[in-house]
Every structure is written in C-alpha cells, then in structure tokens.
Amino acid sequence: MVAMQSTETRYTKPVLVATNKLMGDESGLEPLRNHALFNTLSDSDLQNLILQSRRLRLGHHQLLYRQDMPAHHFFFVMSGRLRLYRLDSSGIDRTLDSIAPGDCFAEVMIYADPARYACYAEALKSSEVLMIPVKAYQDMLNKNPEYAPAALRHYAQRAVSRFHDLEIMTVQNARDRLIRYLIDLLPNGAAEGGEVELPLPKCLVASRLAMQPETFSRILADLKANGLVRVNRSKLFISDPKRLIEISQ
Amino acid sequence: MVAMQSTETRYTKPVLVATNKLMGDESGLEPLRNHALFNTLSDSDLQNLILQSRRLRLGHHQLLYRQDMPAHHFFFVMSGRLRLYRLDSSGIDRTLDSIAPGDCFAEVMIYADPARYACYAEALKSSEVLMIPVKAYQDMLNKNPEYAPAALRHYAQRAVSRFHDLEIMTVQNARDRLIRYLIDLLPNGAAEGGEVELPLPKCLVASRLAMQPETFSRILADLKANGLVRVNRSKLFISDPKRLIEISQ
DNA sequence: CTAACAAATTGACCTAAATCAATAGTTTTC
DNA sequence: GAAAACTATTGATTTAGGTCAATTTGTTAG
Numbered sequence: 001m002v003a004m005q006s007t008e009t010r011y012t013k014p015v016l017v018a019t020n021k022l023m024g025d026e027s028g029l030e031p032l033r034n035h036a037l038f039n040t041l042s043d044s045d046l047q048n049l050i051l052q053s054r055r056l057r058l059g060h061h062q063l064l065y066r067q068d069m070p071a072h073h074f075f076f077v078m079s080g081r082l083r084l085y086r087l088d089s090s091g092i093d094r095t096l097d098s099i100a101p102g103d104c105f106a107e108v109m110i111y112a113d114p115a116r117y118a119c120y121a122e123a124l125k126s127s128e129v130l131m132i133p134v135k136a137y138q139d140m141l142n143k144n145p146e147y148a149p150a151a152l153r154h155y156a157q158r159a160v161s162r163f164h165d166l167e168i169m170t171v172q173n174a175r176d177r178l179i180r181y182l183i184d185l186l187p188n189g190a191a192e193g194g195e196v197e198l199p200l201p202k203c204l205v206a207s208r209l210a211m212q213p214e215t216f217s218r219i220l221a222d223l224k225a226n227g228l229v230r231v232n233r234s235k236l237f238i239s240d241p242k243r244l245i246e247i248s249q
Numbered sequence: 250m251v252a253m254q255s256t257e258t259r260y261t262k263p264v265l266v267a268t269n270k271l272m273g274d275e276s277g278l279e280p281l282r283n284h285a286l287f288n289t290l291s292d293s294d295l296q297n298l299i300l301q302s303r304r305l306r307l308g309h310h311q312l313l314y315r316q317d318m319p320a321h322h323f324f325f326v327m328s329g330r331l332r333l334y335r336l337d338s339s340g341i342d343r344t345l346d347s348i349a350p351g352d353c354f355a356e357v358m359i360y361a362d363p364a365r366y367a368c369y370a371e372a373l374k375s376s377e378v379l380m381i382p383v384k385a386y387q388d389m390l391n392k393n394p395e396y397a398p399a400a401l402r403h404y405a406q407r408a409v410s411r412f413h414d415l416e417i418m419t420v421q422n423a424r425d426r427l428i429r430y431l432i433d434l435l436p437n438g439a440a441e442g443g444e445v446e447l448p449l450p451k452c453l454v455a456s457r458l459a460m461q462p463e464t465f466s467r468i469l470a471d472l473k474a475n476g477l478v479r480v481n482r483s484k485l486f487i488s489d490p491k492r493l494i495e496i497s498q
Numbered sequence: 499c500t501a502a503c504a505a506a507t508t509g510a511c512c513t514a515a516a517t518c519a520a521t522a523g524t525t526t527t528c
Numbered sequence: 529g530a531a532a533a534c535t536a537t538t539g540a541t542t543t544a545g546g547t548c549a550a551t552t553t554g555t556t557a558g
Contacts, residue, residue: 060556086416090498094419096412108412111398111405118412141401145394148401149360152390155404156360162411163345163357163367167335169418170343170459172516174545203505210419215545217507233554249339309526421546423515451536464515466537482524 029130031102032076036154037137040147045140052136058082058123071109071117073131077101080127083200084119085207095207097165098124098199108158110134110141110151124200174211175219179248181209182229183241190241198234278379280351281325285403286386289396294389301385307331307372320358320366322380326350329376332449333368334456344456346414347373347448357407359383359390359400373449423460424468428497430458431478432490439490447483 029050032038038046058064058080065071067086077099084097084105096119099105109115115134141147168184171177183189185196198205206216223229228244230237238244278299281287287295307313307329314320316335326348333346333354345368348354358364364383390396417433420426432438434445447454455465472478477493479486487493 088420088498089494094416096416096419108405108408111402112409113402113406118409119416142398145397148394148397149391152397152400152404153360153362155401155408156357157362159357159404159408159411160361160367162408162415166411166415166418167343167345167368169415170345170457171337172459172461201505208419210421212421212546213506214508214547218545221507245338249337461516462536463517463538467515470537 029078031078032130034102035076035104036150036157037104037107038076040150041140045144045147049132049136049140050130053130053132056129056131058127058129060123060125062123064121064123064129065106065117067117067119069117071106071112071115071134073133074104074107074109074137075121076104076130076132078128078130080129081124081199082121082127082129083124083204084121086119093207094210095200095204098204098208100199108155110137111155124204169210174209174215175222176248177209177211178216178219179223179244181205182236182238183245186238186241190245193237193239193241195235195237198236202234278327280327281379283351284325284353285399285406286353286356287325289399290389294393294396298381298385298389299379302379302381305378305380307376307378309372309374311372313370313372313378314355314366316366316368318366320355320361320364320383322382323353323356323358323386324370325353325379325381327377327379329378330373330448331370331376331378332373332453333370335368342456343459344449344453347453347457349448357404359386360404418459423458423464424471425497426458426460427465427468428472428493430454431485431487432494435487435490439494442486442488442490444484444486447485451483 032046032050038049041049055078056064064075064082079101081101082099082105083095084099085093085095087093097105099121105121106117109117141151164184168177168180171180182196185199186192186194188194200208202216202220203213206213209216220229220231223244224231228238228240228247230239281295281299287298290298304327305313313324313331328350330350331348331354332344333348334342334344336342346354348370354370355366358366390400413433417426417429420429431445434448435441435443437443449457451465451469452462455462458465469478469480472493473480477487477489477496479488
C-alpha cells in the first residue's frame, strides 16, 4: 500500500481533546518513574507535573496530532502503541518511529523553536497517553536546575539513537536494511539470538525501511527459507544473528 | 566507488594527538561565541574551557577519531571541513554528516553513556578544530546550572535535525532524495531560489543519500538538462525550488 | 458465525538504479 | 609542467526491487 488514504480524512474525531482530567490520581503512572525525564524528580514535583497533565485515551488508528501543529504538549505512553509518520505532498505516508509504553515522544518540543510537531502521531491500537504541557516541564526545570543533567542525558541519547537510525538508512539495499533493523530489535544486539516482536505491522516496517510491503514480504520469506528466521505473525525468532550479519554484505 | 579503501590503512598519522596547546590565547576563537553551546558562558568560564582545550590542525583526509574509540573530547570546527562516516564489516564507507566551521560535533558525548564515538571523523581538507574535554564542559555545567537551558536547546535541536535527516532517507527513490537534500541546502528552504554549495564531494553526497556516484551524476545531469539546476563544480544554482519539489513525486 | 474489510503473500512484469567499463576532467606531487 | 592519482561523467548491461494484479490469511463488526 503505497499511497494510504490520507489520515486527514480517515478519522473524524477531534485531535488533542483530553478526556480525563487527572485530579492528583496517580494510578497507573508508576512507569513514569522509570523514565529518564522523570526518575530524578521529587515526589511533589512529579505530582505537580501530573496534576497539570491529562490522560488521553486513543482508539485504534486515532490521530493524536498533526505535522506542523503548534506543540504545547509532549507525551508519555502508558499503554498501547503509537507511530510517528509524515505525509508528503503526494500523500505518501512514511513511518518514522514507533512508540511503546514507557516511552516519551515529542519531548524535544520542550526546547524546540519553533515548537511545531515535526510529524503526525497516531495510535496503532487502543492506547493511553499522558499529555504533559511543555510549559509545565520547562517551569519545573527552571525552578530546579538539578533536574537538568537527566534531561541532557536523555536528549543526548535521543540524538545518538536518531543518528543510528540514519545510519541504517544509508545502507543501500533493502535486504541489508531489514537485517540491520531486526538485529537492532534483539535485546542484546547481535550477542545472542532470541525472539523479537515487530513494533509495527509489516507494511509499516516496510515504510520505515523505505521499501514496499511486497519487498519486505519477499525478503522475509527468503530469510525464512534459508533457516535464518522463524516467523510467527509479528514475532520473529532469530537463532543465529551472527550468521544473519554475515550474509548482509 | 562503493568500497573505498579503508581509512584504517590510508593514513599513518596518529589519531588525536594535539599539536598546539592553547595558553589562554583566544585568537581565532571568536566564532565560539556564536555557537549555542558557548554563547551564554561568561568570559571567564569560556576562557577556562579554552585553557583546557587544544587546537588541532588536520591535513587533507586526516583521520580525527575512530568509531568505537572512547570519547573524551568533543570538537568545534574553526576552519576547513570534516565528515562523519561509518565503516561496516565489508569495508563500505557510508557518509552520515558533514561539518562546517562554526559547528560542533561529537558534543553528544558530553552526556552519552557509554561515551564512545559512534562513527569516524576525518578532515575533508586542511582544517583546524578545537578539541574540548568532555569533562571540562561537564564540570562547568555542574558548577553553573544556568548554562543548562542553552545546552538543552542545542540537544533538542540536534535531535530534531537528525529526525529530519531520517525523514529524507525514507523517501524511496534516489531522485527525490537528492531533490529534498538540495532543497534543504537552500538557505530559505523552498521559499526562493539561490546558489548552494555541496558540503561534500559528489561521490560522498551520493554515499550520504544511499546511492551510487553514477546515479548521482545521472540524476544531476537530468535535472540540468531539464533546466532545473545549473551546475558549476560543487556549486548548484536552483532558480525555481517549487518546480523542483513538484516533479519530486 | 458470517460478511466485510484489511493485511500479507505470491506471481508476472517492468523500471530505476546498481554494476562494469571506458573516458574525461581535476588536483596533487614531484 | 608532466605524471600520477583521484573524481566525475557517460555508456552498456544486469538486477534488485517497484508496480500491478490475484489470492490467501487474518481481523473486525454486525
């Protein structure tokens, strides 16, 4: 599916309308504590941030924000899964990232200038996100400079990981890009094999890797035929990642 | 040229050996003041940082650091031009970025963990860089939390720009990737035409855009034939960027 | 449970881009 | 200033992967 129907027209629900205002209710927000942007905060600062945030429920395929929209919030994923993508002038949908529970996204908007979302964000399935006002986090950081190092570490890490994503995309053939993508999904890198779950439907992994779904399917079928991966729906078992790397040359 | 000769063997000069120790001599270091990571520093803090840094002269094609090397320094380019690239197991050289005077690079190493360079860095021509100890900047930031916001803004900006680079690379055909790359080189985006200078030799722009030099050459020849760009060595004149964008679909 | 829809796979075909090869320019170097 | 060494261009050929179309499989809704 090259030119998906534009997301603009697929959904009618309004974007960025909060459903639940949080009244200091922290239930289900423990995962925040495990995120680099929040784990150094004092209880009261975290509480205060949460009080200024809203919990958002998103349905399957629901759009959260649009590219170029003014960005007043960033997001923490509590459950479900989302993807970031861009639409170009010809309506082609290009997937750039997928976001899992425990991750933040659009958090660069805290310091971006101008603060406009660089892409679309939509739920891949029914999801719950915390919608945190950029200004609330900024204010907190201004009042508590001791929180800055954690944020700096997070941003540096983000930049490194985008750099790494870019590196994969300079690989010139589709098969090798896919192999590198799969290796990166393995928890211990190429050290040992294991099962990985594709973070996106196959047609969107294809989009992320700049190839057609048919190409993705054929490459995977070929790897399967050569005993390099075992495929079960979106779960792939990679027994020998080193062998996979060897053939990708 | 797909498989360049490995940089490992091309040069014999030692890596990361400073030639000039700075003795508080700030001559030629004014450009530091224009960089987001330094322009909020007090004179004395900047001076102190410079005292702990070394000025490095690099010859044409000289290697500055290697991928995976422990990273104790980051760099500010005073003159010349450098490129960042990675080598994969089969020795293919993939260009990821080019750095101009006034830019910093490897500055994410200030907060990376583990702090190892993510790529190679080499001078594209005779260049001069300031080699700043990561620890010196860290210490300064710890002592002066008021400097953190500028660093945060810089890192956020860096993450956004890497994201944008990634976006270009999800474009599936070579011609459109090249067109988008050229548009991004224009100072005012697509707003108006102008002359742009390729920041890398053509064969390395090709590498950066995941295509072969021959493909790059042919696409450019075609754009030229259609009156979309005028080419003069590494300088390109784009009269009508909007028309260029239109055909890239 | 079945209809309707969406996602994935597979085949046939074709085109964009890689590869191989030769030539022509450009810089360095001596 | 000529030789050597890159760098870029152009042509011929091949191939990876895109496109179009049909089928299968899986998912959602009634």
